[in-house]
Amino acid sequence: MGPDGREGPGKSLMRPEIAGIAWSQRQKAMGFVLIGITLVIVPHLMPNNYWLRIYGMTGIYVMLALGLNVVAGFAGLLDLAYVAFFGIGGYLFAFFSSHHFDIHLPFPLVLPLSALVTMGFGFALGAVSLRLKGDYLAIVTLAFAQIFKLLLFNLDRPVNITGGVNGIFNFDPIEIFGFKIVSPIAYSYLIWFLALVVIIGSFRIKRSRFGRGWEAIREDELAAEAMGVNTTRMKLWAFAGGAFIAGASGTLFASFQDSVFPNSFDFQQLVVIYCMVILGGMGNIVGVTLGAILLSILPEFLREYGAYRMMFYGLILIVLMALRPQGLLGEIGFLTKKMKRPDKDETGVLKASTDLYYDVDSMKAPRKAGYSIDRRPILELNNVTMNFGGLVAVDHLSLTLREREILSVIGPNGAGKTTAFNLISGIYPPTSGKVLFEGTNITGLKPHQVVEIGIARTFQNLRLFNKMSVLDNAKVSQFCRTKSGPLSILLRLPRHRTEERETEKVAKEMLSLFGARLTGYRFDQGAMFLSYANRRRLEIARAMSTNAKLLMLDEPSAGMNPQETVEITEFIKALRDIYGYTILVIEHKLNVVKTISDRVIALDYGRKIAEGSYEEVASNKQVIEAYLGRKKN
């Protein structure tokens, strides 16, 4: 938390334990020292070489599981080709440092090289399967894994590339800057050092724009895209990141085993890695690490039941999914600090926060000078039409929205209001017509590009990232305003740190507009635990955190009680008057429409049937007909 974080309106809302952070940093340093000492000592405690090998394999599994955790855990992509990347890494090592092709590259070069090449394969797989979701993604990646295995088995003819069933063996001994790595102890050090690097990298990436972007995609891909996350690119990065780690692990594995053959990279291996990730809890770095350690060592104690091993893995999957899908460590209290409950007073009675969250005095202040409707147009729709296979949801809709104007869209159910929003925000490309924002054509842009250009929206049926904290929900919105790549995140370069501070500042500022309802202890609360009205508020705060100029609010007062409705109405007005937003709003409550609107348009069957001031539209004959039906003559 930098000095700029303490200035500005968020000042009083900073988390109280600022002093605690310094302490926890010392604790962290202690932790690192402890882990370092452990890693130095443990190999020497192993009773024999057999156990040393298991210790080394455990480290490789930790890396593998954490790599899968990037794709499946962070981004929620069920990648069943993961084990193929492990294989590619292994075979690349075999190609680059053995007599097989008579290439003998030094290990410090081979390791990053094969990791990078594998990452390229990861990108390729991601690019091919980008449009697929859930089950389809799983099955396509599984098909790729099968093709990979078939190739491994059969590419020994006509030219011997993979060595067929027998694989390739007898590799160059590896040497790192003069140190020959031959003994199991040396391997243990090397493997666990890299495993530690992967663990630290996982933590860093999880708490960055990448981590938040992935989590948002996992929670709700469409909402992530609509909040400015370039979901396409982030999914590619997830595949690539997983593949990178898998490739590096494969290289280590090949060297450690001194051989590669197809059966090390089969479906069973994949299930084992998945079990580790799921046992630890998807996305939970500590959990996944422990899961990998547990499942690498446990089978050694159950050797006499070896035949049941794979059955046991199958059962783990079934039972965990039914009883503890979040994994053994997921959401367990003892690892996280106990939160004080500032929402309760000393006697434990719930304090209701009913204080108004907007500044009453500023509301009474006269409108800012110079405000008038006939400013330059900010958003224009020209004859926009949306045709869903014959059903015309929006029919030649044209409208102009001027800067700092609140335009309400009303109309009966199915009139095409939300579709119009979807067309503007890029969720559907319109069948015909043009959308202009500040004079530039934005028709056909992807939702995240629309956000980047300055339009943000909320969803009628609430699409928050439910498992993410309130603060992280708002932070996701800064994704399109930040540019750090994986390198600056992993190395904590100044750019990443500046951006993180800025992100936190903006998110807290926006949330603080809603007062105690979204700030304080609520920063760390999961969005799913908020009340309905607070979730609506968070939707708005999230949209505002994208630094948008134009807000599109889809029924902001839906489901709110009369008092909350009054509050949100005033707040929307304040957004325009004080903060200078331009607002397009869909609303059913006509008293809200009446209070906030500069202008109103009425839609029916996708067509605009009336436009003008509230009074004009409300007394329009066609509008009355659309709502109430035609009078019988």
Add this chain to the structure above:
Amino acid sequence: MIHGIRTFLYPACSGNDMDFYLQQLPQQLVNGLTLGGVYALIAIGYTMVYGILSMLNFAHGEIYMIGGFVGWWVLHLLIGESGPVLHVSLVISLMLIIAMGMTGLLGIAVERFAYRPLRKAPRMNLLLSALGVSIFLQNLVLHHQGAKARFFLVSSLIPESLRLFQVGEVVFSFMRILVIVVAFLLMTGLTFMIKRTKVGKAMRATAQDIEAASFMGIDVDRMIVFVFLIGSALGGAAGTLVGLLFTQVDYYVGFQAGLKGFTAAVLGGIGNIYGAMFGGILLGLLESIATTFFPATYKDVVAFVVLILVLIFRPWGLMGEKVPEKV
């Protein structure tokens, strides 16, 4: 199964010569139709479950494999020292019926223990649970039956004179015809049930909208059980038929067959039963024609490439409809 197909069908084809290919075409059509019938039966199981629960029943391939083992077991019991103890038609009927019954029950058990607890859970969890079931069943059979293939003693079941006969250039085998006929009968029966019976109507309603169906008084849970029963039974029948056709079964056949069946289901448009039938036959024909062009080792790649292409370019299948995501 893969070995079986290769050695049984294509001892001679290696050339890409066009004349040779044209000569082979009728034979390949017959072979493809047989294979296609089997794929269609497997695909129906996938598509029915998908239609009603929108989940990919990953364990379906293993159910098919277990169907093969049950068929083998029944045959093994009914064949004495000097040939079958019952009439051939009775033996085959018993094999099919018992295999279908057992796999049907297995399907119900799988639904009850692995999928029902997850009905409200995210789809990813369901899929992982299905993956678990698949691995579990596969290794259960491995543990119980060993890794070696079991051979169907078809030679002592069917008299030599009936086994193979030739019409013009095309060689038919008794088993091939049997597979086509049984697959056709089962699919006709299923179509009749879905179109003409009360249960079928309830099933269609449940597939369209599970909630609305339950509001209209349909016992949705029972419908789901029913779907698993029928889908798994058809998969079991396919397992036994393939066992009879290629004379062997092992613990690992389910994986490949499952992927092929799923490919067929997707090809036709998943969720659509007629699509699954069509997709199965199409995939069978494609594979068997492709073997004249490619080395047999890469035969499976054909199915996978078809799967990948369809899912990427036309994920709603050849007969399905594109449904835009509701926002």
